[in-house]
Amino acid sequence: MAWSYFSSPATFYRLARSLAPWFFALAALLAAAGLYTGFVVAPTDAQQGEVYRVIFIHVPAAWMSMFLYFVMACYAGMSLTFNTRLAAMMARAIAPTGAMFTFLALWTGAFWGRPTWGTYWAWDARMVSELVLLFLYIGFIALANAFEDSRRGDRAASLLALVGLVNLPIIYFSVQWWNTLHQGSSVKFTGSTMHVAMLQAMLLMTFACWMYAIGATLTRVRSVILERERRTRWVRAL
Amino acid sequence: MSAIEATGLACSRGDSRLFRDISFSLAPGEWLAVRGANGSGKTTLLRCVAGLTRLDCGEVKWNGKPVREVASDFRAAMLYAGHAPGIKDELTAAENLRDALALRGTRPDDAVIDDALKAVGLEKHRRIPARRLSAGQRRRIGMARLTLDSASCWILDEPLAALDSQGESMFAGLLATHLQRGGCALIATHHDIGATPPREVRLTP
Amino acid sequence: MSGFAWAFARDLRLAWRHPGETLMVVAFFVLVASLFPLGVGAEPQLLRRIGSGVIWVCALLAAFLSLSSLFASDYLDGTLEQMVLSPRPMIGWTSGKIAAHWAATGLPLTLLSPLLALQYGLDADTVAILALGLALGTPLLSLLGAACSALTLGARGGGVLLALLALPLFVPVLIFGAGAAEAQASGLSAAPHLSLLGAGLIVGAMALPPAACAAIRIALD
DSSP states (O other): OOGGGGGSHHHHHHHHHHHHHHHHHHHHHHHHHHHHIIIIISOOBTTTBGGGGGHHHHHHHHHHHHHHHHHHHHHHHHHHHHOOHHHHHHHHHHHHHHHHHHHHHHHHHHHHHHHHHSOSOOOOHHHHHHHHHHHHHHHHHHHHTSSSSHHHHHHHHHHHHHHHHHHHHHHHHHHHHHHHHHTOOOOOOOOSSOOHHHHHHHHHHHHHHHHHHHHHHHHHHHHHHHHHTTTSHHHHTO | OOSEEEEEEEEEETTEEEEEEEEEEEOTTOEEEEEEOTTSSHHHHHHHHHTSSOOSEEEEEETTEETTTTHHHHHHHEEEEOSSOOOOTTSBHHHHHHHHHHHHTOOOOHHHHHHHHHHTTOGGGTTSBGGGSOHHHHHHHHHHHHHHOOOSEEEEESTTTTOOHHHHHHHHHHHHHHHHTTOEEEEEOSSOOSSSOOEEEEEOO | OOHHHHHHHHHHHHHHHOTHHHHHHHHHHHHHHHHHHHHHOOOHHHHHHHHHHHHHHHHHHHHHHTTTHHHHHHHHHTHHHHHHHSSSOHHHHHHHHHHHHHHHTHHHHHHHHHHHHHHTTOOHHHHHHHHHHHHHHHHHHHHHHHHHHHHTTTOTTHHHHHHHHHHHHHHHHHHHHHHHHHHHHTTSOOHHHHHHHHHHHHHHHHHHHHHHHHHHHHHHO
16 A cells, blocks of 8 residues: 555545544543553652652653654655645644643643742753744744745745754753853752653653644644645535 | 747645646747736746746746756746836836846946837936836836847736836837747737737636 | 845845935844843943843844845845846855845944943953854844745734744854853853854855745745
């Protein structure tokens, strides 16, 4: 079966509809397992008490935000190189989920930071990069929707995604450099040796977020496809 | 051999398909009129042939070779004039003409530039900033460019817009000379320019 | 005459005829830099401490303000199309335009920075490093801004959208530029910062004009 069969929006539309519920179900199962392990099984941290448990949402959300950006940039690259409509639609569908995870990471990070280090926000490389990542997502969504011609929005936003992909590590390292100079409050993740249950919980939650992200993207891409292809025969037949 | 040959051109704007399966060929010494109602895609077709807008499918050949392969040769031999006249407001008519020609690689003397502007009736407006010229006068600067440029293929979008009847006959004369020299032209217009009616490419929405 | 020279000469001539753009950028720079002491108090120690950072941020914002006009007027009057369709390679005239933009905005900012540094009571060495940092950083800002400005040609939400795209890209330039001046002020060597800025400028000068060209093609599609 040729993979290019699935690059037709009509076929992908049907495929996405049948696959999405499975991913959501998987996400729910993994999340249940992860949250149980994280909140019930994993022991209380010696230094941070119960509040540390927010990392079981914070860390997976942060990892997902970066991973989704990378995937989005890959789709963006594909849409620019091969000029395929579906790749651009997938990139557009990923962006809001990515932005949500970024926001969640920042929010839970602040929530974690306050009781632990006494501050909601610290100017370290990770947090600043995460904030810039949020702006990159918002910029992508804004640019993609800023034109009458949606194809032009696709291509402009795809180019932006690629430029951002290069820029993000540069920002990370420059803020890290800046931190070593300014001796700012360095946020370090305590506990280099993690209890095995903590690690399990984090991995479970990461996979849960990943499955959710796939499910959400598949659902969203279906409405993007409908919107884009609304003048074609197969959509009017729906 | 035809200068330009287009096969199966199709293009969409936004989410709607503008035209599909358009084919034509243009030989040296002739011009082709692109006709159609407003919004039928005439401008887009011209832009696709010129290379500004991406085609959904189809191919344009220049002297038998795909334009993709001979892009810089094609651009050197082709002159495009769209709706916007390509004139900077802050520069004078003479400066605009000189810049436009320098961009295309020709650097004629001031005397030649002045003569060209005189021929299109702008000799008194040479040193005036283009901002103060009327739309018709700006079009005439474009016509002066047509006389001085060495391009063999013209792709023009509504070249008679804003021109008065004197300007129209001036343009007809320019076109006739150009075709006589072996040039060709693809023009979107609803006028009949010159004596013989041209072949047509008709776009229906 | 290469495409670079053509575009550089033309854009400079246009800026000369219409100096409003340059004057506004410079005026904004001076104005905003003068607002800070009014906001935080004019205590000399404090001003000396924040001086280089503030001047850098003001230069960055002033440079940002001028970005929207980089390609916009050519796009609107049809000259951008003519440039894309000319036989000259796109890279040449795009780089020429960006260079002319820097000469009309970034260069005046750099030259004016020592005067503003006086307002903040910075010492001579710091002022020199500040100006050198700006001399390296403002071209990079013009390059980054050109790519963003080309992406947003004809987009709705113009200025704010451009800010959203461009300002995150400016962050490393700010960090290293202001960092250089502050390093000098605290007695450390500014060389690592300046060399990183210089390296960034070289890489940017090679990689960003093609990105701007790609964005222009997308805009004219």
